[in-house]
Amino acid sequence: MTNKELEEKLQKYDPELSALVQRSFDRQVTSLSLMPTDSAASPLSQYLKGSALGNDFDGHNPLTHHSRIEKLATERLRNLFGAENAIIRTANVASASRVVLLTLVRPGETILSFNLRKQKYCRGSHMKFNFVKFALEPDTLTLNIQKLRYSAMRNKPVLIICSATNYPKNINYKELRAVADECGAKLWVDLNQNAGLIAAKMIESPVPYADVVTFSTGDALHGPQNGIILSKQYLAEPIRQMIIDSGYSSVKKNVFAALAVVFKEATSDEYKDFSQAVLDNARALERGLQKTGADVLCSPTENHLVVVRLKNNQDEALVAKKLEKGGLLVKAEKMMTADDRINYPILRLSSLDPTTRALSSEDMFTLGMAIGEFLNSAQDDRSIDAIKMIIQEMVENLPLFSEDWLPESEIVHEQDNALMMKAMIYGM
Numbered sequence: 001m002t003n004k005e006l007e008e009k010l011q012k013y014d015p016e017l018s019a020l021v022q023r024s025f026d027r028q029v030t031s032l033s034l035m036p037t038d039s040a041a042s043p044l045s046q047y048l049k050g051s052a053l054g055n056d057f058d059g060h061n062p063l064t065h066h067s068r069i070e071k072l073a074t075e076r077l078r079n080l081f082g083a084e085n086a087i088i089r090t091a092n093v094a095s096a097s098r099v100v101l102l103t104l105v106r107p108g109e110t111i112l113s114f115n116l117r118k119q120k121y122c123r124g125s126h127m128k129f130n131f132v133k134f135a136l137e138p139d140t141l142t143l144n145i146q147k148l149r150y151s152a153m154r155n156k157p158v159l160i161i162c163s164a165t166n167y168p169k170n171i172n173y174k175e176l177r178a179v180a181d182e183c184g185a186k187l188w189v190d191l192n193q194n195a196g197l198i199a200a201k202m203i204e205s206p207v208p209y210a211d212v213v214t215f216s217t218g219d220a221l222h223g224p225q226n227g228i229i230l231s232k233q234y235l236a237e238p239i240r241q242m243i244i245d246s247g248y249s250s251v252k253k254n255v256f257a258a259l260a261v262v263f264k265e266a267t268s269d270e271y272k273d274f275s276q277a278v279l280d281n282a283r284a285l286e287r288g289l290q291k292t293g294a295d296v297l298c299s300p301t302e303n304h305l306v307v308v309r310l311k312n313n314q315d316e317a318l319v320a321k322k323l324e325k326g327g328l329l330v331k332a333e334k335m336m337t338a339d340d341r342i343n344y345p346i347l348r349l350s351s352l353d354p355t356t357r358a359l360s361s362e363d364m365f366t367l368g369m370a371i372g373e374f375l376n377s378a379q380d381d382r383s384i385d386a387i388k389m390i391i392q393e394m395v396e397n398l399p400l401f402s403e404d405w406l407p408e409s410e411i412v413h414e415q416d417n418a419l420m421m422k423a424m425i426y427g428m
Contacts, residue, residue, distance in 0.1 A: 028400055032357075032367075032391050033329040034285075036165075036193045036305065036350035040357075040400040042222040042265055045258040049224045053254035069253050073260035080199050080263050081207050083230040088259055089243050091250035093190070093216040096227030097121050100212050101159075103235065103242045104186055105129050110157040112148075115336045117163035117190065132157065136167070138337035141298050145175050147338070152183040162206075163190035166335050166348055168282075168298050168305035170203050177209040186211040193352060194303050195228075196220025199266045200275035203303055211235060220278075220304070220352055222401070223262035224255050265407065274355060274405040278304050281351035284361035288368020294375055297335070297346065306349040306368075307335065310375065316345040323374065326384045327391035347371075358402035363394060 001009070011018045028040075041049075053069070066074070070088065078086040090096040098121050105111060110130040113119065119131045132155050134148050152160065160180050164171060173189065180187040189206040191198060195215040198205045207213055213230040217223035231239055243249045265271055286306045289296050295309040310316055316332035323330050331348040349371075354364060370390045377383040 029398075030392070030395060031324075031327040031329060032395050033353045034349040034351075035329050035331050036348060036352065037216075037219050038329065038350075038353045039219045039222060040353070041218070041224060041258075042262055043401060043406070044261045044265070045223050048261055049254050049258040051254055051257070053257050054252070056253045067253055067256070069256045069260060070251070073256045073263060076260055076263035077228065077230075080266055081205065081213070081230055083207050083213070084233040085231045085236040085239075087229040087231075087236075087239060087243070088226060088256065089240075089249050089251060090227035090229065091248070092225055093214060093227045094121055095248040095250070096214045096229050097190070098127075099239060099242050099246060099248050100188055100214060100229065101127060101129070102246055103238050104159050104188070104212070106158075109159075110155050111159045111161060112152055112155060112157040112185070113161040114164055115166070117165070118161055133336070133338075135336050135338045138339045138342040141337075142169075143171075144338070145172070145179065148176075149179045149182065152179050152185065156183060157185045159188060160185045161188050161190070163192060165192050166305075166307055166333065166346065168301035168303055168307055170302045171206070173204065173206040173209040176206075188212040188214070191215035193219045193305075193350060196222075196266065196271075196352075197275050197278065197303055200272050202272075202275045202279060212239075217259060217262065221262050221266060222356070222405075224258045226250075226255055226259060268407045270405050270407050277361075278351050278355045280361050281355050281359065281364040282306055284364035285349060285351055285368040288365040288370075289372045291365075291369055292372025292376060294368075294372040297344070304350050304352050306351070308347045308349065308371070308375070309335075310345040310347065312345070314345060316347065319375070319379065320347065322379055322384055323371075323387070326374070326387040327395070328371070328387060356401055356405065357395075357398045358404055359394065359398070366390070367394065 073088055074086050077088060090099060097118050101118065101122065107126060107128045108130065110132060112132050112134055115135050116131050116133045122129055132151065134151055136142060137144050160176065162171060162176055176187055187210045189210040191213060194203060197203045207230060211232050212235065215228050217228060218225040229239055282301045282304050286296055286299060286301050289308060297307040297309050310319060320330050320332035333346055333348055335344040335346045337343065351364065370387050374383055374387050
């Protein structure tokens, strides 16, 4: 069956589900997302995830048995990041995080965590850990390494977690390693959506310094949703055993294959071009916001993030809902600081998905100005309609994944779609 024939069959057989699929597609093509976790999967990744490999069962329990596809994906991942050990058997970053916590920390032990990250994953008496926060200084919005060192020596954590989701600056991982060594702690870094920029060697990697590194493959790397654990070799077997013991093992050949291809894509010149465009677009977005007088924190950005502080009387969730009505998806949060009394309402904006869709730096500057003007406006229906017109003009005829980022031999043209769909269904 062709793609169109399958779509027609689904409409007739299950119109309720078909309508939900169509609604999701319509939202994606008619809106623009600055959500850090939003970015379309590459076409080959999508194809492989939906291929006949999904019917090929692979046992979930053996630690020693790995299919050729899993070995290929794991080896490519290990080489991509220069890691001593790589594991792809967790279904998402939440599962990967719980595995790391259960491997490295015992109940009652102390964890020193950036903004208390990963605490939300701790459920049940077997995960009752003593979390201590470290954060950015409220006046400078920088990390005071001496203050962190003092807290580490006083609290004696067994684990230090750095997961800087709201921080658009590069982290000095060498300094974190020195603090961890001095207090006898292990260091865990979660890359968030910076994984792609690190894979492309656009920003510094924590892999040489951290005992454990985790990230998701479903955003910057353009892969399927999956959790990744990189580690030093001495932790390889304990982590693998914990994946089995905790029940967080996910062994799916179609997902492994989809991962294998994006790890290869991440070594291409086109992916390096994409990563450079991500950085350029983030800076252009930032400049557009600043042109309108918006309060951009931690400027200039050094990765894909742009953080905009809202006025203290503005409800960040309400602002995000109004922007969504205008066709723009943003992440609304509170930025924690080292002073528990001071938290900033922010919008956390990412250049990942707009770049995936091939928006230019000029587009991103225009978008930044549009957002800034909206924040300065009454934020009423007229303001929402104004930004909606800008978004509609920007996304008109935009692909969800631009061919600009596909290696030349991978580009699939319209006449090949039916053949690809047939191969996907029947495993040809």
